[in-house]
Amino acid sequence: GAGVSQTPSNKVTEKGKYVELxxxxxxxxxxxxxxxxxxxxxxxxxIYFQGTGAADDSGLPNDRFFAVRPEGSxxxxxxxxxxxGDSAVYLCASSSGLxxxxxxxxxxxxxxxx
Amino acid sequence: xxxxxxxxxxxxxxxxxxxxxxxxxxxxDQSYGLFWYKQPSSxxxxxxxxxxxxxxxxxxxxxxxxNFQKARKSANLVISASQxxxxxxxxxxxxxxxxxxxxxxxxxxxxxxVFP
Numbered sequence: 001g002a003g004v005s006q007t008p009s010n011k012v013t014e015k016g017k018y019v020e021l022x023x024x025x026x027x028x029x030x031x032x033x034x035x036x037x038x039x040x041x042x043x044x045x046x047i048y049f050q051g052t053g054a055a056d057d058s059g060l061p062n063d064r065f066f067a068v069r070p071e072g073s074x075x076x077x078x079x080x081x082x083x084x085g086d087s088a089v090y091l092c093a094s095s096s097g098l099x100x101x102x103x104x105x106x107x108x109x110x111x112x113x114x
Numbered sequence: 115x116x117x118x119x120x121x122x123x124x125x126x127x128x129x130x131x132x133x134x135x136x137x138x139x140x141x142x143d144q145s146y147g148l149f150w151y152k153q154p155s156s157x158x159x160x161x162x163x164x165x166x167x168x169x170x171x172x173x174x175x176x177x178x179x180x181n182f183q184k185a186r187k188s189a190n191l192v193i194s195a196s197q198x199x200x201x202x203x204x205x206x207x208x209x210x211x212x213x214x215x216x217x218x219x220x221x222x223x224x225x226x227x228v229f230p
Contacts (some may be wrong), residue, residue: 042207043159043222045218105160108158
C-alpha cells in the first residue's frame with residue numbers, strides 16, 4: 001500500500017519482557033517519527049529520524065526505549081523490561097522531510113503490558 | 115514551552131450543520147505550523163488541514179477550513195455540512211519552526227458526534 005504501515009497491530013506482553021514494534025514509512029519519505037498515545041490523550045513525541053540518524057530523541061522516556069532505522073527506511077522501536085505504564089498506542093508517522101511538509105500517520109500498534 | 119489547548123472535550127452537531135472546534139496555542143517562535151488531524155475509532159490519525167504562521171489567508175480543504183487568528187493565537191477548525199462519518203476525535207497540533215526539531219505537539223482532542 002501507499003501509506004505508513006505498522007506491525008503488529010496489537011501486542012500483548014508480560015511485565016519485564018522485551019518488545020519490538022515495526023514501522024514501514026511511505027516510500028521516499030526521509031523523515032520518520034514515533035509517538036505514543038495514552039488513553040484519552042493526544043499523541044506525545046518520542047523520537048524523530050532524518051535518514052538513518054536520530055535527529056531528536058528528546059521524547060524517549062528513559063533508557064529502556066530505543067529506536068533504530070539502519071537503512072533509512074523501516075524503523076523499529078524497541079522497549080526493554082516493559083512496565084505496565086508502557087501500555088499505549090504507539091504511532092509512527094513519516095514525511096518528505098521538508099520543514100513545511102505534513103506528517104502522515106500509520107494505524108498504530110496497541111501495546112498492552114500485563 | 116509550546117502548548118496546544120483544546121477546551122471542548124466533546125461536541126455534538128446535527129447532520130448538515132456547521133461546527134467549530136476550538137484550538138489555542140502558545141509559542142514564542144515566529145515560524146510555526148498548525149495542523150488538524152481526525153482520529154476515527156479505528157485509531158489512525160488522518161491529516162485534514164495545515165496553516166503556516168506566515169500564511170495570510172485561512173487554509174481551506176473541501177468542507178474543512180481553519181479560522182486562523184494569529185494575534186489571539188487561535189486556530190479553530192470549521193467543518194461545514196457535517197456528515198455522520200465526521201464523528202471522531204479531532205486533534206489540533208503545532209510544529210515548531212526550528213529545523214532541527216520537527217516534532218508535533220498535540221492537544222488533548224475534541225470528540226465530535228454527528229447525529230441525524
